[in-house]
Amino acid sequence: MDDKIVIRGAREHNLKNLDLELPRKKLVVFTGVSGSGKSSLAFDTIYAEGQRRYVESLSSYARQFLGQMEKPKVDYMGGLSPAISIEQKSTSKNPRSTVGTITEIYDYMRVLWARAGTQHCHKCGKPVGAQSTEQIIKRILDYPEGTKILLLAPMIRDRKGEYKDLFEEMRKDGFVRARVDGQVYELDQLLPEEGKKKAEISLDKKLKHSIEVVVDRLAIREGIESRLADSVETTLEMGDGLLIIQVVDGDEILMSQRSACVDCGISFDELAPQNFSFNSPKGMCPTCDGLGRRLEFDPTRIVRDPSKSVKQGAIGPIRSVFEQGQKSGWSRRLRSQLRDVAEVGGFSLDTPFGKLTAAQQKLLLEGPAPRDRKGLTWRGAMPMLKKWFDNTSSEGMRTWLMDQYMTTVPCPACSGGRLCPESAAVRIGGRSIVDASQFSMEQALQFFEALYGESNDKKRKNSNGSISNGHVARKLADLPEPLSKREMEIAGEVLKEIRGRLQFLLDVGLYYLTLDRAAPSLSGGEAQRIRLASQIGCGLVGVLYILDEPSIGLHQR
Template identity: 40%
Template sequence: MSNKSIDLGEQKDVEVYGARVHNLKNIDVSFPRNQLVVITGLSGSGKSSLAFDTIYAEGQRRYMETFSAYSRQFMGGMERPDVDKVSGLSPVIAIEQKTTSKNPRSTVGTITEIYDFMRLLYARVADAYSYNTGEKMERMSEDQILQNIFNKFDGLAVNILAPVVKGRKGHYRELFEQIRKQGYVKVRVDGEIKDITAKMQVDRYKIHDIEVVIDRLIVDGKDKKRLLDSVQTAMKMGKGVIKISDKDNNVAHFSKFLMCPTTGISYDEPQPNSFSFNSPYGACERCDGLGYIFVVDKESVMPNPKLSILNGGLAPLGEYRDTWMFQVLKSLAKKYSFSLSTPIEKLSDEVINIILNGSPDLIKVEVEYNKWNVQNYNITFDGIIKMLEEQNEKRSESATDDMDAFRKLKTCPECHGARLKKESLHFKVDGKNIFDLAS
């Protein structure tokens, strides 16, 4: 942040003359500006009367006077404090003393409400940067978008694209049908232009980017109206975002919102709650704004590697019992050729990793309910760690202590302890994000 202070001419001090608020007895006092000044004294000596009811009140009154008469009628009047004169006064902020809190979401900034002012500052004046490339984000008007298209693609044949799906799974059969009914005949799926056909769909288990081809034209000055109409249509369908691609598949991204000019990622317009770790609009989604997460500790799950799985080598499961989880582990051992009787320290790293973190391969679990009823189930095994994490999410308070034995605190790998979404952390003032400033 800049160290420049407000220029009030040659006056270096704040001067108060004839202060008579509450128990102040017509006192005169001066103190230096732009320095830390402490007002101290016995209880009832007038410290708060001077700081809050005289100096702060006069600063607020002067600020209110800068508003129009129409605006002031909705704010209520502020009486002038009982003082002859206050000079050298710059804009003022008062932070009240607050009681401490054991809430893990509270900080000195939130308790004193200073952080509220910082959030407002970043929402209004911060510059946005791409979390992918570090480039400054851009927003463009329609005229600027058109000018950039002419600058980059003049004389070239281009596709004007409206993004409708970005980085999501699904078959999108209904979407393709809806696009076809609107009269469009081509889409760009994962970078490839395709004709829209009846009952068209894509792999539902893969992540896709889908854009509607709004128009295909040559960029020149002969038909600016067609280009403008196509850009406007694409902006409407793409909700403020469009792409332009040429025959070599070079793609340019444009948006009326904040957007990275290289990768096309976009941010919502910042609001004060975008920088609040107590709001879903600003909090890191991985740690819910706490800055840390609970992770299952491998050493706690396998505290004694000399034991086998059957003999209690997996602490959360204990010794062998006729339960579903042990049936799954028996099937897992059969598939990956290891024994539940082998001490854990003699199992391969690959097997231990599968036990802890699971495997995408299908395994067949045979469950014998009685000698006439044997059922086979084909499942994937997610691992002991995932099982414990799911139990933790569903656990009752009475089970907290049991779960804590297998968990430890870890700095959130997504926000690195900053508690905010990565988008929020890439708004900067003078090169610092709000976490840097608040730390």
Template identity: 30%
Template structure:
């Protein structure tokens, strides 16, 4: 084989069933490896090309670092040259990641968090009132924007004694009297209860801006991160008070995000708050979005009654005690035990599932938790038999706690945005850019739009960013990984793909082909194990293994351009040369069904309320 500087050269490869083959993979081109199943395609693409590319990349690290990395074995070959660092995207990639989602894998979730941190607004989860953390500069700007007229008093709340305040240089306080507030000298103040210590009195204006900021800084420091500003003119959100029989408007500020209505403290708005792997995770499901429990509908016969043993998990092991408790305390719990479960009210079903607060009856959830904590064999057996996974009721499957869900941008939370399909997310980003000009020109929005566009181009416009990776098919996972690869901006890298069109309708295959071509056009070498005729025709270079499977395969039966493959007599060449590839295939005779599998109102992911047979 001729050695050149523009390709990957493999000589004498003997991996698995490959029989001492030699092949050339051109750099910066789209190469398709095709052939019969078992003919050696994956052995060439993954066990040779990817394995050697990753092995050489890992060897560039220090010996200390390499001990923490998984290194693939050196492929059995005489010579491998010109191979760049390699990334493999296989059909079973990240299938078991319990917390991985489409959004996290494609970095859509990361950029959405940046968007909400920069332009989002915190609200109190209980009062729905805007919550904000203030500092001297933002408070001064707040009154500057309000164009306050008249005098301003800057103060802070305190319960210190008069001599302490005097020692710190403060001479006036605001104390409550019968008519409201009154300005009194520190020496004359009453020594009981809280008062407002006056830091400064000034008139607003450009010349007093620096003085106002300094006074606010002093008030925040002395007041334990809290301060109070009183103005003679009205300000949005201010409370009307009487000071020395005159009307003033009082505004309270805190460096900590605290609700002005219920005084509930809220976490600071930052990236960690909106991350379900960090401070923002739901405390019940630990950021999983689901919990394991005894689900009522899964462990009960809904047509039977509680008295008739409808709850099957209560008929064995430690469940019998809870059955007895329900029958004895039905009236107290507010349960009707003599009618079918299907006819119980929503509240009664909720009692059976979650129990009653303040009561010894903790429902099926409590029974599952006791079985989980128990070391008894009967409890473990009961849990394994009736265990079911259900959506977390605390976060409604969003994985986020209530503080994170209360952050809003363009009137929606980040959980709402993640639940949008990719197509609808693109529309939301467009409307956001129209409403907020500052967002429109940001690099964060540009990166988000690129990744959403890549997903849509791959035929995944129906998938939500919150969709768990473990629920995707192999082909869907690969296309998500393609989006991640395009968004990474990597160049001079070898990407090895494993049938990215798997599970796709033929009309959607062209989208994936375009994405693979984009990856190539970025300056990468793309090798695809693929059977789809359109993908093979779109390739710059084609390698076919064969001529058969197993020991009869492992040879290179064709190497060249797709147009030349059509003229060859290889199995793939014959298939591509047919005007309609399926016309020569004979379908087996249809069998007559012996029965029907029926389903009613099936709902899962993007399947909603489907019935059929």
């Protein structure tokens, strides 16, 4: 019995009182024509009973969080193990999901870069270091004389709560003001008066708040050096090494004793895994919100037939303005604007668009530069479309504009990397987390093994440097030096997890995928292999795996 799965009297769906014995720890294939009962036996009987029995073995508290399957119609089943099903289905359609996130490799990479990465300045590229108190004071004294500033010590950053005790503690320490969510208040406004239960300004405990204590308010002038030094030291002590310089009616600068670029005057927060998450406000690119791509108006879709002239309708959104019978005020204005811009640009509206010079085409599509307008009211086809897109309240209009004239392009700010500049400037072995995500699986494994200190020349099954199904791995150029002993104490276990998961993906033939590959772009076969690799990587033994058509979408090789 221990070496068999025994089924007696299976009657689920179209099964006809089936008796069957299956060998354990073997690969068993159910094959047959559509409707012959393969899925009814594999999923609705064997998997359902194995899963049901496992869930029943848990406590009643744990069972309430798990969906329990109905008992299949079967007289007897024996020799079952806990069952896991891997169904044939497409991967997530969420544009934020990548190969790295669905395999959880990227989660480990975020921890690695946060713990062992070196922050570089995203403007000058130099490694950044801590700022001394003297450097911070000098930075403040560099403001023009008369500049009014606030010195703020960060106390709470994006955390929920009312913080009445914190405000009370500030008042006991002799402070008078605090900035809450960007607004400066008297502490008396944030605390209830004696005999009253409610303060003038109350914080919603369900919302996240940022709170800074106002340590000093001063104007830059001669003779304030001593006072400024005392205030800076107090602020850094209160803010745990952080200080915010808020110019009244101006910008603010975060200064840090931990990490800052002296040349550019930029301070950096302490690194955390959230800084490398493109789904977190701390890490995502502010231009594309962490998607890596954005919709832009495409000149090739605006002008679909360059052999036509402007009068013949070459420019899609205004192709009808020169048609006979167009007498609306809008059409008359556009005709006048186009004639003016053609005169300034030195071309005819009867000339095919494709025969115009690049500068003339740009004049029609993007409009004249502000300094060259000289009374022209034409602003360009693309700015006009953008204005329509931004100002319309109709979702139908917005969808039509996207379908007709827009295309998805890499984000110009992050070049498709999804992260903000500060996070993309953190490096390990000379590479950012964006760089490592763009490696193929085999190159990524070489990179992380080099960090771990292992040779990349040894032969491994289906791995770099070896031949797998006729594929010879490409060696990554400029391999990094191994991490130091101290860094390995911090990152050794994380590197081990990353290397193991990458190896499993190589074992199922996905050597060519990159970790930043968008999940919706994966084929069915690639998604199936990733699911298989994820299960293999768990390291469980004695588990009953039920695979639904595992070869669909996979290459015959």
